[in-house]
Amino acid sequence: MADDVELVLGGQHGRAIEPSGAPELVELAGRVNRLIIAFEAARRDAELRAEQARATVERERNQLAALVTEMPQGVLACNREGRILLYNGHARDLFGGIGDGGLIGLGRPIESVFDRRLLAHTRDRLWRQMARVNGRVVVSFVTATAAGRLIRARVSPVLDADTERPVMERLNGYLILTEDITRESEQAARRDRLVELLTQSQRGGLASIRAAAENLIEFDDLDASQQRRFLQVIRDEAVRLGERVSDTAREFSDVLRGNTALEAMHGVDLVGAAQRRIEARTGMLTKLDDVDAEIWLRVDSFAIVQVLTVLAQRVYESIEPREVRLALRGDASMAQVELSWGGTALSSESAAGWEMEPMLLAGETSPRSIREVLRRHEGELAYGRERASARSWFRVLLPRAGAGDEVQSGPESDGARPEFYDFDLFAWGERGRALEDRPLAELAYTVFDTETTGLDPSAGDEIIQIGAIRIVNGRLLRGERFEQLVDPRREIDPASEAIHGISRERLRGEPDILTVLPRFHAFAHETVLVGHNAAFDMRFLQLKEAATGLRFDQPVLDTLLLSAVLHPNQETHKLDAIAERFGVPLLDRHDAAGDALVTGQLFLRMIPLLAERGIVTLGEAREASEKTFYARIRY
CATH class of the missing domain: 3.30.565.10 (Histidine kinase-like ATPase, C-terminal domain)
Known part of the structure; x- marks a missing residue:
């Protein structure tokens, strides 16, 4: 009964206490249900008012998102600490989204996109200019991606409205506009070639025309046949020059406009x-x-x-x-x-x-x-x-280029301030606080699951599928997912195949675990790992440390153990049972990505219930988990 009441307080709408047991308990259950009805009515009224306010904000957010999406440049915004709080599709195309093996994702460090030394240099240039002009500036640089594309980036500060404070105290973050200039550079090279062709290649023909014309002028005793020969030379060379100019213009029609400076x-x-x-x-x-x-x-x-x-x-x-x-x-x-x-x-x-x-x-x-x-x-x-x-x-x-090169003043401000949005990530991620002391609601998580050839990692069973999804700032980011099948280079236990349905044939041609794990390691970088019965999955990862040179040494939380912390009187803490208890629908069960999604939804619903028990920080959640019976299980 106490577990059911906790679930209602944690957000399970419409749940009622099932009367059972002695008459006194049945009567108590009825009165609790009446309280639940009154509580639900008050909550619905409060949620209606909040929803109306949220709808207005959401419309404005959607308008902003539409504008950012349609911008022809890649857009990245990060907070003062360098954590990404916004990016659009063009930026993901330029640098690769985290599900594609790249490192763009909400809450991730901007150092995963640009070289750390380049950013430090750019930040120094930006700060010097801000201190000099006490306002908005733009700093440009050119860099190259891992794929060899040339990218031009323009960085500007995001400042708050309090102009009375020093400019560095007003700095909230940075806006970075990026564009691919590879083709632009190539066209600049072709444009130079066009100019040289139109000058150097015409010299011979022009010299022939000039010589023929000078002979006609200087020698007035030429007979008719000699005059015709010189006139023929002039005509033929003029035709060739015209054809050459026309051919060159057609060949370089796409680069006859614009210019690229150094x-x-x-x-x-x-x-x-x-x-x-x-x-x-x-x-x-x-x-x-x-x-x-x-x-x-x-x-x-x-x-x-x-x-x-x-x-x-x-x-x-x-x-x-x-x-x-x-x-x-x-x-x-x-x-x-x-x-x-x-x-x-x-x-x-x-x-x-x-x-x-x-x-x-x-x-x-x-x-x-x-x-x-x-x-x-x-x-x-x-x-x-x-x-x-x-x-x-x-x-x-x-x-050499000077440190202040490519710095331009930003637009003049008339004192009016456009509406900006309160992105929560501007204030997210205080690095000065120890991770163990950080509230659960503030952390970034990678919720993951694996499917395997069997149940005994120490006996040689292998991972055949990894699925993961990220949680940042209390939001499940369905667009930032990791899904990958893995060729185990061995047969699959029929009992395991009957559960997950992944056959050996389906895995042929997929990358092996030594190829996949570095990508997953990058995906999970600087996040807390979350899994259900995570000890099982972690054992598979740990056994590959020697072969890959990679360690998954970040903190781990287990929804199985957290369920035992919240509801110690329940008979089972299997994923299906917990999902039913919390009202989370089961989709794509025994698919690694599907199970990771369900686990992420459960974990988000557990956070407020843990807070009611005084378990607020990562350290408190891990300490409580270690005291449960299930924490003794080893693989």
Whole structure:
């Protein structure tokens, strides 16, 4: 009876106490039911008023969400501590959602999207500008994704309305707008080629026309046949020039508009992009050697990566070194990107000739030479050899970008403030508090489940499916899920297959556990794990620590143990029984993702009931769980 009353207080609408036992208990149950009816009426009235207020806010939230979704840029917002509180579909497409092996997700650190050092550099630039102008600024940078795409990002602060306080005290978070500029960079390279074609390739024809015209003018004693020959030359060359201009205009019709200026770019990203391009084009082994992470450059990144790739390809075709190394160094004004190799050296004549020749890459000739590209950057190319180490090198010298580059003032404010929304995550995640002392309602969770070949992990049974879903700020994020079948490379126990229905044939071609676990480990990073009978699932994960080098060492909560804490008098704490008791529908039972969803719903309903028992923090929930009988079970 006490358990049933707790469930009513915890939010189970319409539940009544079943009268049973002695007459006194039956009478007590009836009176409790009358109290429940009165309690439900009061609650419905309060919820109706709250729902009307929520509906207004929800409409405004939906309008904001629609606007953000339709923006052509990727949108990311994070709180002051760098936790993501908003992102749109374009951002997920650029960087990958967490269910796709990427790391964008609500409550996750922005460091999972951008390099930590790049963010620290950007934050320093932003803070300096904010302190100088005491208001809104925008800082831009260019970076590269793991897939090699070039991304331009613009970062601006989110400030509160109290202009009396210092600007740094008003900082609530950051808004980041991102866009893919890979194609833009490639078009800029083609645009340069267009200009050079329209100038250099026409010189021969124009010279012929000029020579023929000068002969006609200077020699007035030419006979009719000679005059016709010169006029024929003029006509033929004019036709060829017209056709050449028309063909070029058609070929480059998509790049005849716009212009791309040099952009500030983190040197680490530039060298990394060059490394991937060289490996893809030549198949050579490349290594990064002595890369200064503090260097920023102002470059046309596509053109500089092309220069380094062309040099590497020509070195490979000439002497076939075993590997090349890339380094990045610099002084106060200049940086040098070094491409070096051991063994055979080049002649100085060959190296100088490469600088002047049109660049040839993968069978496509660009009219631009390396010298012309570097002249645009106010840079130069040097070649040399170190006798002591028997290594040869090309060094591309480029001006460094200043720390304040690409900073623009934000729009002027007229004092009016548009309506902003109270995103709970702006105040979420106080890192100064120990995790054990954090309230359960504030934590981020990964609720997960596994299906396996059998029930004995120590005897060699393997995981065949992992399903998980995230809880952030008390919300079950159905859009941030992890679902993956796993090839166990062994047979499945018929008794287990009869439960989950996953056959050996269905798993053929799926990735193995050594491939899947790193993705799941990244998905669950910096969250508390939640499972039902979690000790069983955790044992499978622990047995793979040596093979993967990964440890799932974050705190774990178990809804089986929490159910025993809340309702110690119940005969069973199986997932089906708990779901029925809490009124949670069972869908896709014995599917890992379906069971994780049910477990997440149950866990959210348990949190207020635990609070009524004085169990508020993570540490208190774990301590209470460890005292239950079921905590003694080992696998």
